[in-house]
Amino acid sequence: MTVPSTPDGSGDGVGVGARSERRPWPRRILAPLALAQFICSFAGSNMNVMIKDISKDLDTSVQGVQTAITLFLLVMAALMIPGGILTERYGRKRCLVIGLSVYGVGALLSAFAPGLGVLILGNSILEGIGTALLIPPVYILTTLLFTEVTDRARAFGAIMGMGGIGAAAGPLIGGLITSAISWRAAFVFQALVVALIIFLARHIRDPLPADPDCVFDTGGAVLSATGLVVLVTGILATDDNGWLALGLILAGAAFLAAFFRWVRAKERTGAQPLLPTGLFRNRTSNLGLVTQHIQWLMLMGVSFVVATYLQVVRGYEALGTGVIFSASTLGLLVSSLGAERFARRREQRSLIMAGFAVTVVGIGLLIAMAHGSPSAWTFVPGLLLIGLGLGLMLTPSVNVVQSSFDDDLQGEISGLSRSVSNLGSSVGTALAGTILVADPAVGPYAVALVVLAVIGLGGFAAATRLPKTPAPAHASGDARPQKPPQPPS
Secondary structure, three states: OOOOOOOOOOOOOOOHHHHHHOOOHHHHHHHHHHHHHHHHHHHHHHHHHHHHHHHHHHHOOHHHHHHHHHHHHHHHHHHHHHHHHHHHHHHHHHHHHHHHHHHHHHHHHHHOOOOOHHHHHHHHHHHHHHHHHHHHHHHHHHHOOOOOOHHHHHHHHHHHHHHHHHHHHHHHHHHHHHHHHHHHHHHHHHHHHHHHHHHHHHHHHOOOOOOOOOOOOOOHHHHHHHHHHHHHHHHHHHHHHHHHHHHHHHHHHHHHHHHHHHHHHHHHOOOOOOOOHHHHOOOHHHHHHHHHHHHHHHHEEEEEEHHHHHHOOOOHHHHHHHHHHHHHHHHHHHHHEEEEEEEHHHHHHHHHHHHHHHHHHHHHHHHHHOOOOOHHHHHHHHHHOOOOHHHHHHHHHHHHHOOOHHHHHHHHHHHHHHHHHHHHHHHHHHHHHHHHHOOOOOOOOHHHHHHHHHHHHHHHHHHOOOOOOOHHHHHOOOOOOOOOOOOOO
């Protein structure tokens, strides 16, 4: 059942009294949804400033901590598509709460980890699984409750703003906690925030009923997850063994090709695949997914490179590193708060293009000013521009993708969208780490930033191909026939 929307974005076409009886005010439920995105993004970046502390405490290497960070992002990417399908089968609210619970257990396990193995189990595996279950409901619920472009931009602006702030402020908050208490307390902080989200989520009601008849494509899930894991593992292995890395990358590509053949075979027999191939026939959505992937690749790649440089080369502690990163946090906050206003005044394509341009200029400024200068202030202008640029384009990219399909495909496209974004995060961290370990003669940190800037130019090129006014979902080629309307609950 499609939820009608009022002009104020409440997602309910009835009076105030009826609204309070049937469903909470959507702005009220936006708080736990935005916090959920915040804590998942925070988890992906706050460990960057704790690399030295964790490696010393757990008697491991910087590369071992990098592996834990990348695996967390990779597990999210690999399981996000299946997570999106499960929300349709078991219900968005249920999957949200289960995902939060699994995440909380992983955070507590990480807080008391005696070694790298337990840290990987808690942070990389359990928190990654929990995130894959809880993030798709966040975006599906937002899309269903806010149907007008500006209302949805406002909602996604809050969610993506909190996500971007979580990623950018992760080093600062993590640095403060680590310096004041311990790196372990940062994971306790995550568990406490998760408990708060579960408490706030009691107001959430599903606008659509669960579909227990929805078939889960186990074979497709295994093939897609295996392909993504092997592919990124190949990128990580580049600095150790070139031939092994090449073999893993080719194997990952083969698994993904097998996944698409599997999907087409199931569609020919009339069975329901993990993802309908029609999702990839929407040009606007495809270009939006490319921009999402590159945005998160740049965000996490720059975060990892700068955090590692500040600690390893400049010798900054966790707190000092986090304070420097507050410049990018400020930029993200400012541009995210203006998401609704920007959506009313500018086309989404223009916002995405401007975001990439500002971010690439920020990276260039970071390289030019910080190279060889002992002052920490030289990092501020570049990081501020990077934050402004990323905050400017994160929301419209999500809006472009989610708005390209009708309600019955929100589970699939949400899972695909988040998987592509988190794959970008894991590739960004893996790529940056690989360049740093390879230690090119001209300077590994500068080379890593230059590579990220070049990739950002590719994102700008993709954004220029977006239509000026994206076609509505019914005109852009739905991936499969509409389901019959659900009876009112």
